[in-house]
Amino acid sequence: MNYRHRFHAGNFADVLKHAVLLRLLSGLQAKEKGILYLDTHAGRGGYDLAASAEGSSRPRAPEWPAGIGRLWGRTDLPPELADYVEAVRAFDADARARAGAAGGESAEGPRFYPGSPRLAAARLRAQDRALCCEAQPEESAALADELGRARRVSVQTMDGYTALRAMLPPPERRALVLIDPPFEAQDEWSRIVEGLAEGLRRLPGGTFAVWYPLTARARVDAFYRELLAIKQLPPCFTVELLIGGEAAGLRLWGCGLLVINPPWGSAAPLDALARWLAPVLAQAPGAAGGVHWLVQDK
Numbered sequence: 001m002n003y004r005h006r007f008h009a010g011n012f013a014d015v016l017k018h019a020v021l022l023r024l025l026s027g028l029q030a031k032e033k034g035i036l037y038l039d040t041h042a043g044r045g046g047y048d049l050a051a052s053a054e055g056s057s058r059p060r061a062p063e064w065p066a067g068i069g070r071l072w073g074r075t076d077l078p079p080e081l082a083d084y085v086e087a088v089r090a091f092d093a094d095a096r097a098r099a100g101a102a103g104g105e106s107a108e109g110p111r112f113y114p115g116s117p118r119l120a121a122a123r124l125r126a127q128d129r130a131l132c133c134e135a136q137p138e139e140s141a142a143l144a145d146e147l148g149r150a151r152r153v154s155v156q157t158m159d160g161y162t163a164l165r166a167m168l169p170p171p172e173r174r175a176l177v178l179i180d181p182p183f184e185a186q187d188e189w190s191r192i193v194e195g196l197a198e199g200l201r202r203l204p205g206g207t208f209a210v211w212y213p214l215t216a217r218a219r220v221d222a223f224y225r226e227l228l229a230i231k232q233l234p235p236c237f238t239v240e241l242l243i244g245g246e247a248a249g250l251r252l253w254g255c256g257l258l259v260i261n262p263p264w265g266s267a268a269p270l271d272a273l274a275r276w277l278a279p280v281l282a283q284a285p286g287a288a289g290g291v292h293w294l295v296q297d298k
């Protein structure tokens with residue numbers, strides 16, 4: 001396992017994933033009853049964007065300027081994106097203060113960018129809790145440090161797919177599960193489908209969100225077919241963002257989130273969010289965004 005999320009932190013894929021995550025969380029929190037937030041592939045929780053450009057052995061172009069960087073100075077953000085950018089600003093300010101980083105807020109973009117566990121932890125209510133799993137010990141230790149002061153949050157150094165078996169169903173009987181793997185392993189897509197089938201057996205009403213890359217449409221179509229073979233697959237949609245068409249020559253030309261058991265009323269705002277982002281985050285002709293139901297809500 002070589003994947004290091006720090007090189008990608010704040011890129012267009014993080015923008016979509018994290019804005020959708022916050023919207024799903026607020027949708028579930030419309031009900032008073034507590035939820036478990038389970039992050040199966042949690043990462044280190046926070047990223048220093050200045051260090052992310054250094055690379056492992058030689059400098060590399062940072063990805064965040066074409067992601068969060070394009071939203072940073074805008075004053076016309078739709079509500080869901082304004083909420084997300086506000087969450088990033090709050091994390092950046094806090095992390096700067098902790099690091100004793102010189103200078104105040106920058107006009108170009110954040111210096112520090114939050115990972116999914118940090119964004120979710122900041123939104124937990126007294127009745128909610130979070131469980132964050134990370135397989136790489138070094139990343140997991142950094143995550144434990146990052147979340148050290150957060151209440152109702154625990155970090156486990158473990159395989160995220162095992163967590164779907166071990167941690168579900170939770171006593172709360174309500175959960176938002178984020179599955180955000182690195183897609184380095186050949187069998188990642190099939191492990192996701194198996195994990196979802198198991199998770200849904202254990203918690204049929206749970207909300208599951210899976211991030212996936214768009215590098216080949218045929219692979220994603222096969223993923224949809226494998227999902228539809230899950231017995232009694234609950235209502236689910238995908239929210240996708242293409243920063244260019246498949247033929248545009250980009251390696252990663254888009255990404256999506258599959259959302260199973262979406263909170264009531266979340267499809268329309270997420271559709272609007274992805275449509276708004278497409279021209280703003282476009283890197284080539286053919287950019288597009290939107291929600292597509294795989295199993296329509298009745």
Ligand SMILES: C[S@@+](CC[C@H](N)C(=O)[O-])C[C@H]1O[C@@H](n2cnc3c(N)ncnc32)[C@H](O)[C@@H]1O
Pocket residue numbers: 001003005017040041042043044045114115116117133134135136139158159160161180181182
């Ligand atoms: C895309 S990153 C996660 C980013 C994070 N969810 C966020 O949005 O900030 C994927 C993470 O999964 C970790 N990982 C890889 N295989 C794993 C597994 N089987 N179980 C849990 N974590 C794993 C990697 O070390 C990496 O930190």
